Amino acid sequence: MGVFMRGNAMDVLAVAIPFLPVLSALVIFLFVRRGRSASARTSVGVTLLTFVLALAVLAGYLASGTPQVESIGTDWGSLWVDPLSLIMWVFVSGISLLVHLYSVRYMVEEPGYPRFFALLDLMTATILFMVSAADLVTLLAAWFLVGVLLYFLLGHDTDRPAAGRYAFWTQITYRFGDLPLWMAAALLGGTYHSLSLPVIFSRIQMAPAVHTLWSIPVPEVAGFLVALAAFARSAQFLLHGWLPYTMDGPTPVSALMHAGIVNAGGFLFNRFAPVFEHAGDVLHLAFLVGLVTAITGSALMLIQNDVKRSLGYSTMGQMGFMVMECGVGAFPLAVFHLIAHGFFKASLFLSAGNVIGDARHHDGVPADPVYTSVVERRPRRPSRLPWMVAASLTILVPITVLALSHFFVAAHPFYGQGVLILLFFGWVTGAQALFAAHKMTQTNPWRLMGGILVSFVLIVVGYTLISHYFGNFLYPGGRGEKLYQAASLGSFPFAVLMLVLALLFVGGWALTFFADTLDLWGSLGARWRGTYLVLYASLSREMYINDLYARLSQILVSASRKLNIWLRWC
Amino acid sequence: MNLVLLLLSGVFLPLFPLSWLFNRLVASAPGAWAKALAILVLPQLGVQLLWTSGLRFSGIAGPWHGPAAALALGTAILYAFRAISVREITIWARFMATSGLALAWLQVLAGLPAAQVQLSLLAWSIPGALLCLWAGELARRMGGAYIGLSGGVARVLPRLSTLLTMGALAATATPVFPGFFVLLNVMGVLPAGWVPFLLPVLFLWGWSIGRFLQDLLFGVYRGEEVEDLGIAGAWAGALVLVVFAVAGLFFWGATWTVS
Known part of the structure; x- marks a missing residue:
C-alpha cells in the first residue's frame, strides 16, 4: 500500500482530484457567494481542472501504474487509486463538466445561482470520494452524503412545494x-x-x-x-x-x-x-x-x-x-x-x-398512407421488404455479426454462461431492431434496412471489442472469468432457461408477425380489450406502487401523531 | 441506593419510560437558553450518576444486558418514530436528542470508558441545544417555532433557516458531523445480530429530517414581513457548526470508528 506522505507526484495529483471540487465549493461559499459570474467561472474552471487531472492520472496509470491505496494515516479517509477508480473519476468529472457548462446559461436567471454551483461541486467531490473510497467508513460517508446533497440539488427551487x-x-x-x-x-x-x-x-x-x-x-x-x-x-x-x-x-x-x-x-x-x-x-x-x-x-x-x-x-x-x-x-x-x-x-x-x-413547430406525425393515396392521389410505393428477406436478415445478420466479433476477441468462445446469455440478448436486440425497421413504412426500405445494419455492425463490434479490452483493464489476470463462473447455473436449469427465453422471443415475434394476418385481436375480442385496458390503467398509475407507499407513510405518520398525543409530546 | 441512582440515570440519560421525565424537564425549562442548557447538562449528569452507582459493564453478555440493550434501542426507535410527525422545532430537537442519547446506553453496556461515552453524548446534545436556541429565534420572529404553517421560510429567513437546516443535519448523524461517527461506533460495539435493530433508527431519522426540511424550506411565504438573523449571529452559529464538524472529524472520526 502506498502512503500519500511519500510525495510521489502522481500520488499527490491523485489525492488532489476529489479535494479540488471541495475547494471550489468553499471558495464560492466564503468569497464569491454574491458574485454570480465569478462563482460560475470558479466552479467550471475547477471542474475542468479536475477532469484534466483525472485524464492525466489515468494516462499515467496506463503507462506504468499499479493500484495504490493513498492514506492520510488513519483507519479511514483513504483512496484506492485502481483502474475502477480512475475510469470512474474520468467519467464523473466529464459528466460533471458537461452539466456545469450547461448550467452556466440555463440557471442564470434562477435565485441561488452561486449556491447551485457550490452544491454541484460538493456533489462532484462526494461522488469522486465514493468511487475511490478504500475503506468502509469513507465509502459509507460518501454514499450517505450523495443522498443528502441530491436532496438540496433537486429542491433548489424552494418556491415549489x-x-x-x-x-x-x-x-x-x-x-x-x-x-x-x-x-x-x-x-x-x-x-x-x-x-x-x-x-x-x-x-x-x-x-x-x-x-x-x-x-x-x-x-x-x-x-x-x-x-x-x-x-x-x-x-x-x-x-x-x-x-x-x-x-x-x-x-x-x-x-x-x-x-x-x-x-x-x-x-x-x-x-x-x-x-x-x-x-x-x-x-x-x-x-x-x-x-x-x-x-x-x-x-x-x-x-x-x-x-x-x-x-x-x-x-x-x-x-x-x-x-x-x-x-x-x-x-x-x-x-x-x-x-x-x-x-x-x-x-x-x-x-x-x-x-x-421543435415539437411546438413540427408535430412529427407521419403522413397517413391512406390519406396520401386516396386524397392526395399520390401513388403508393412498395414500403416494406418481402417478409422472407426481412426474416433472413433479422435472424442471420445479428448472429453472424455477434459471433464474428466475439470470436475475434475470445480465445475460448463460450467460456461462461453469462457470455452466452449476453450474446443471446445481443442477437435478440439486433433482430428486434431489424424487425422494427421492417415494420416501418418507408419510401426506400432497402436504404432504411441498410442504415440500421451498418449501425448495428458498428455498435456490436465496438461494444464487443471495447468491453473485452475494458474487461482486461479492470480485471486483469483472468479475474473476470471468476465472476462469470460465479454467475453460472447448472447445465440443466441453464438449458431450460435458454429454451424458455428462445420460445418467448420467437413466440413474441410470431405473434406480432401474424397478428394482423390472422386477425388475432378481433378473434380475442372484448376479453382481450378488457385485459389490455386493465394493464394500461395499471401502467399509467405506475402499477400503484407509489400510491401504496404514500398510503403506508400516511398510516405511519398518523400513528406517530396519535402516539405523541397519548404521551403528551414528552 | 444503587437502584435509585440507576433510575435517576435512566431519567437524565433517557431510557423509556423514564425518558418521559427527561422530556418533561426539558420542556418545562423557561426559555430557549434554559432548554439548550438542560439538553447539554442532564445527560452528562446521568452518566456521572451511573458511574457513581458503581455499576460496571463489559459487553452485552450478562443476563439482563440483553433486555437493557433492547430497551435502549427501543427508546431510540420510539423517539425517532415520534419525531416524524412533529412540526414544532423545540419538540423535534428534544425527540431527536432523546433518540440519539438513548444509544449511549449501548456504549455504556459495552463497557466503553466514561470519557468516551461523555464525548458521545455531546454529539447528540450539541445539535439539540443549538436547534433549541435557533427555534427560540424563530419563535421570537414568527410567534412560534412551528414549521409548515406558512412555508417558504428559506426565502424570508435565509440565514436562520440555513442554520436550522445544518443543525437538523447534525442531529441526524449526517457525515461529517460527530453523530455519524458515534453511530458507527455504536454499530461497532453491538454484536452483528443486533445491528439490524439499530438501522431502523437511521431510517427514521432520514424520514424525520426529510419531513422537517420539506416543511421548513419549501413553499411560498405568505405571512408578515420578518427580519432575518443578524450577520454576526449567523456567523457565530456557522462557526459553532464548523468547529463541531471539524471536531467530529478529528476527535470522534479519527479515533472511534468500527472497533
Missing part, C-alpha cells in the same frame, strides 16, 4: 438503500477485522467460507446486502418510484442524476466484485431483479406522453439491463454500459428542451 416533495422521495429511498450497506459494512468489518477494502477482499480470498451466526457464508450475506443497496440507488423494481419524479428538479440536476448518480449501483457491484465471486446466488437474484426492472421500465416508458418522464423510465430500463449484466457476471460490461448510458442520457436530457421547442 412539489420540488420538496419529490426531493424527499428520492432522499428517503436513498436512505432505505443506505441501511443494507451499513449492515454489510458491520458484517465485513466485524468478520475480517479491518476497515480497509483491499485488506477485507484479500482476507475473503484466503477464507471465503467464514460463516455468520445464521450459518450462511459471510460473502453470500454481505453480497446480498451490497446488492440491495445497489438496487435502491439504481432504481430497481419496487425501489424505482422516485426516479421519474426527479424531473421536477432543475434540468442540469436531472442530467447529473440520470447520467451519473443513478449508475452508482453498477459501480458498487464492481467495487465489491471479490465478494460476488463467492456469492453466485446473489448474482442470480440480481439477474432476476434486473430483468424485471428492464421490462417494467421499458413498458412504463412506452406509455408516457412527456419527454422527460419517458427519459426517466428509459433510465430505469437501462439500469435494469446494467444490473442484469452484473447478474450474468459481466461486471466490466456494466461499467462500460454505465459510462455509455451516462453520456448519451446526459445529452438527451440537456437537449430535451430543444426537442420540446
